[in-house]
Amino acid sequence: MELSGKSVMVTGGASGLGAACVRLFSQSGARVLIADINSEGGQKLAQEIGAAARFVQTNVVDEASVQAALKEAQEAFGGLHVLVNCAGIGLAERTLGRHGPHSLEAFTRVIQVNLIGTFNALRLAAQLMSNNEPNTEGERGVIINTASVAAFDGQIGQAAYSASKGGIVGMTLPVARDLARNGIRVVTIAPGIFDTPLMAALPEPARVSLLQQAPFPPRLGKPEEYALLARHIVENPMLNGEVIRLDGAIRLPYLIR
Numbered sequence: 520m521e522l523s524g525k526s527v528m529v530t531g532g533a534s535g536l537g538a539a540c541v542r543l544f545s546q547s548g549a550r551v552l553i554a555d556i557n558s559e560g561g562q563k564l565a566q567e568i569g570a571a572a573r574f575v576q577t578n579v580v581d582e583a584s585v586q587a588a589l590k591e592a593q594e595a596f597g598g599l600h601v602l603v604n605c606a607g608i609g610l611a612e613r614t615l616g617r618h619g620p621h622s623l624e625a626f627t628r629v630i631q632v633n634l635i636g637t638f639n640a641l642r643l644a645a646q647l648m649s650n651n652e653p654n655t656e657g658e659r660g661v662i663i664n665t666a667s668v669a670a671f672d673g674q675i676g677q678a679a680y681s682a683s684k685g686g687i688v689g690m691t692l693p694v695a696r697d698l699a700r701n702g703i704r705v706v707t708i709a710p711g712i713f714d715t716p717l718m719a720a721l722p723e724p725a726r727v728s729l730l731q732q733a734p735f736p737p738r739l740g741k742p743e744e745y746a747l748l749a750r751h752i753v754e755n756p757m758l759n760g761e762v763i764r765l766d767g768a769i770r771l772p773y774l775i776r
């Protein structure tokens with residue numbers, strides 16, 4: 520589907536990969552709703568972009584909060600064609616640490632935001648998208664999720680994070696199959712290591728070691744490179760039900776130093 524003239528919601532759109540999508544998609548002629556829990560960053564970005572963007576403070580794990588964001592998309596933009604799910608949090612904790620077992624509260628929180636938050640946003644967005652007039656291809660909407668290479672090769676300390684991202688990988692095909700009759704495509708991007716505040720929060724030894732593992736290009740990914748793939752997914756009707764690694768051939772190693 521063409522991005523120009525379309526309505527897009529980006530969860531986690533105030534920062535990092537989501538913010539890059541907000542910028543590229545608005546430059547490509549779309550109107551973009553920034554749905555993020557961080558109101559300071561979200562409002563600032565919306566102001567920077569101007570009339571093509573709006574910010575609604577949104578917690579992806581909360582049904583009423585996501586419904587309120589979608590109501591804004593309906594009222595301000597007349598509906599929704601594209602959802603980009605970027606909201607997410609990280610965690611580094613061993614299953615059995617020196618001071619005892621992994622916090623169950625922390626494990627639950629990561630699953631809640633990354634996995635359940637993604638499903639919550641997509642199920643409610645799909646309902647709004649299903650009202651769209653189909654284009655000549657029969658498309659009514661496109662949903663892009665964000666997993667991680669940690670879904671496949673999670674490191675020490677990534678049990679919760681990898682489980683949350685593995686859940687997103689696992690639901691990609693069944694959700695695409697569910698929504699096929701509605702003309703809604705679903706594609707998941709599994710990024711490698713990208714230059715965002717989330718990656719900057721990683722323990723220093725892990726970050727340094729990871730950079731040494733990047734075959735080519737031997738650097739962090741740029742958020743704009745994520746946004747370029749997201750735009751292509753919107754534009755290419757054959758992409759559906761798939762998980763695409765965007766990682767410069769990195770495979771996360773066992774040892775971090």
Ligand SMILES: CC(=O)CC(=O)SCCNC(=O)CCNC(=O)[C@H](O)C(C)(C)COP(=O)(O)OP(=O)(O)OC[C@H]1O[C@@H](n2cnc3c(N)ncnc32)[C@H](O)[C@@H]1OP(=O)(O)O
Nearest residue numbers: 611612613616617667669674675676677711712722725771
């Ligand atoms: C973001 C994406 O989507 C892309 C990716 O996934 S990229 C891959 C990201 N990789 C990761 O996030 C790796 C996460 N794992 C880790 O950082 C580490 O393995 C870990 C922090 C979980 C454990 O590290 P470790 O050195 O084995 O720690 P551990 O054996 O538990 O503790 C050793 C000591 O170091 C200390 N320590 C460990 N980590 C520490 C930290 N981050 N800061 C300060 N102190 C730390 C502990 O306090 C401990 O001291 P005590 O004996 O006094 O308790």
Ligand SMILES: NC(=O)C1=CN([C@@H]2O[C@H](COP(=O)(O)OP(=O)(O)OC[C@H]3O[C@@H](n4cnc5c(N)ncnc54)[C@H](O)[C@@H]3O)[C@@H](O)[C@H]2O)C=CC1
Nearest residue numbers: 531534535536556557578579606607667710712713715717
């Ligand atoms: N940066 C990287 O290297 C990689 C990132 N990812 C994933 O990409 C996504 C985006 O990450 P980054 O841009 O790097 O992180 P980031 O921290 O820059 O941005 C994440 C955004 O999500 C928002 N958010 C967090 N919890 C929320 C909630 N409950 N409701 C609404 N918004 C919420 C934050 O406020 C923040 O603006 C995440 O899902 C992350 O797991 C995956 C692989 C690699």
